[in-house]
Amino acid sequence: MEDHQRHTNPQFEAELNGLRDALLKMGALVQVQIARAIEALVNTDSAKARETIARDVEVNRLDIDTDERCIRLLALYQPAAGDLRLITTGLKITTDLERIGDNAVNICERVLEFNQHPVPSAYIDVPRMGAVAQSMVQDSLDAFTRGDAMLAEQVIARDDEVDSLDDEICRQLLGFMAQNPEAIPRATPILFVSKYLERIADHATNIAEMVVFLVKGRDIRHMDKRHQNASALR
Numbered sequence: 698m699e700d701h702q703r704h705t706n707p708q709f710e711a712e713l714n715g716l717r718d719a720l721l722k723m724g725a726l727v728q729v730q731i732a733r734a735i736e737a738l739v740n741t742d743s744a745k746a747r748e749t750i751a752r753d754v755e756v757n758r759l760d761i762d763t764d765e766r767c768i769r770l771l772a773l774y775q776p777a778a779g780d781l782r783l784i785t786t787g788l789k790i791t792t793d794l795e796r797i798g799d800n801a802v803n804i805c806e807r808v809l810e811f812n813q814h815p816v817p818s819a820y821i822d823v824p825r826m827g828a829v830a831q832s833m834v835q836d837s838l839d840a841f842t843r844g845d846a847m848l849a850e851q852v853i854a855r856d857d858e859v860d861s862l863d864d865e866i867c868r869q870l871l872g873f874m875a876q877n878p879e880a881i882p883r884a885t886p887i888l889f890v891s892k893y894l895e896r897i898a899d900h901a902t903n904i905a906e907m908v909v910f911l912v913k914g915r916d917i918r919h920m921d922k923r924h925q926n927a928s929a930l931r
Contacts, residue, residue: 706774709770709774709776709780712766712770713770713784715766716763716767716770716783716784716787717783719759719763719766720763720787720790720791720794721838721841721842723756723760723794724790724834726755726756726759727756727794727797727801727834728838730749730752730756730798730801730802731797731801731831731834731897732831733745733748733749733801734749734801734802734805734808735804735828735831737749737804737808738804738805738807738811738823738824739824741808742808743808743809745805746805746808746809747805747809749802749805750802750805750806756798757795759791760791760794760795763787763791764788764791766787767785767788767791770784771784779911782911786841786907786908786910786911789907790841790904790907793900793901793904794900796896796900797834797897797900797901800894800896800897800900801893801897803889804890804894807886807887807890807893810886811886822862822866822869823866823891826859826862826863826891826894827894829858829862829898830859830894830895830897830898830901833859833897833898833901834897834900834901834904836848836851836901836905837849837908838904840908841904841907841908841911844911844912845908846908846909846912846913849905849906849908849909849912850905852905853905853906853909856898856901860895862891863891863894863895866887866888867891870887870888870891871888
């Protein structure tokens with residue numbers, strides 16, 4: 698009965714809705730950061746790269762504010778069941794969003810290096826990889842908004858595509874550098890960018906896994922793909 702009273706507490710419901718809104722606000726900002734980082738990369742736009750780096754303070758502020766909101770909810774209302782899962786999921790999602798923002802900044806820092814060394818454009822397939830990583834972040838947040846475990850599972854499955862692109866970009870660039878040692882300073886930043894995008898996809902996957910936990914109450918983290926698929930069918 699106490700749990701029901703807490704759940705129907707109008708103030709608590711308002712606080713939970715505020716938490717959802719805060720997570721989506723942070724997610725929207727992080728998506729903008731990724732998009733601008735990739736635009737800066739494709740266009741070697743130093744001004745946009747610097748603007749994106751400067752905006753990271755907003756991501757960090759939202760991270761702290763949302764964490765404090767979650768901790769306050771836990772302390773004041775002692776939530777249970779689905780409400781508790783929402784709050785604990787919120788704590789984890791903010792961490793992944795903040796790290797996605799950090800990787801967008803890392804990409805922009807490499808863009809600033811590109812202007813010092815012309816980039817071997819024939820080996821840049823990162824826009825495609827960036828588009829997949831971006832879509833994974835967006836879909837993981839959409840899955841959270843809609844409580845859509847099936848969409849979350851689709852995000853998790855797409856991580857393999859990003860890993861394959863990362864492997865291919867690295868293979869091509871290492872071969873290019875082996876044949877052209879003088880080009881190592883030009884090619885190395887692309888290797889870093891590929892890794893940053895791969896990490897963004899990993900964090901999107903983490904968010905999607907937490908959505909599955911939120912909706913189904915099952916923790917599928919650290920499972921291999923075969924076990925994840927079997928768990929999804931239950």
